[in-house]
Amino acid sequence: MSAESRILELNLELPAAPVPVAVYKPIVIVGNLAYMSGHGPLRSDGTLITGQVGMDLTLAQGKEAARQVGLAMLATLKKQFGTLDAVKRVVKLLGMVNSAPDFYDHPKVINGCSELFSEVWGKDRGIGARSAVGMGPLPGNIAVEIEGIFELDLPKVEMLE
Numbered sequence: 001m002s003a004e005s006r007i008l009e010l011n012l013e014l015p016a017a018p019v020p021v022a023v024y025k026p027i028v029i030v031g032n033l034a035y036m037s038g039h040g041p042l043r044s045d046g047t048l049i050t051g052q053v054g055m056d057l058t059l060a061q062g063k064e065a066a067r068q069v070g071l072a073m074l075a076t077l078k079k080q081f082g083t084l085d086a087v088k089r090v091v092k093l094l095g096m097v098n099s100a101p102d103f104y105d106h107p108k109v110i111n112g113c114s115e116l117f118s119e120v121w122g123k124d125r126g127i128g129a130r131s132a133v134g135m136g137p138l139p140g141n142i143a144v145e146i147e148g149i150f151e152l153d154l155p156k157v158e159m160l161e
Helices: 003-009 059-081 106-121 155-160
Strands: 027-030 033-039 087-098 129-135 144-153
Touching: 003 106, 027 059, 033 059, 033 087, 059 087, 059 106, 059 144, 087 106, 106 129, 106 144
Parallel strands: 087 129
Antiparallel strands: 027 033, 033 144, 087 144
């Protein structure tokens, strides 16, 4: 099943693709890889999920924030390529959690994004390599920031050009 079909089947609501707030590109393509800049937990209403996981937010709320980051990342991919079917697979994610000093479940938080991508692209294509780390404050006090590397299905990308 295509990623676009899965988005509809899962009844997922993608926010508008975020606009860069500094000097960077949302996606840089090198060969058949798309390098995505860090994304935050952008909701469909334009607000962000903020706070420290383990202090202001529970683990469950942090995981939901990571899922919301994944939705924002999907929105950026769709805006860039016109379809999520241009993505062949998730290669690598780096998840950064705005966490309290005594919070140690960063991987469980980032599972929110990894599980979403698994739902959209399937386990073979949606789960890649991953790192999950705790950070001091993130920009704007956002709860989670995630960046990613995606392999592109070049024939599909070329058809879109």
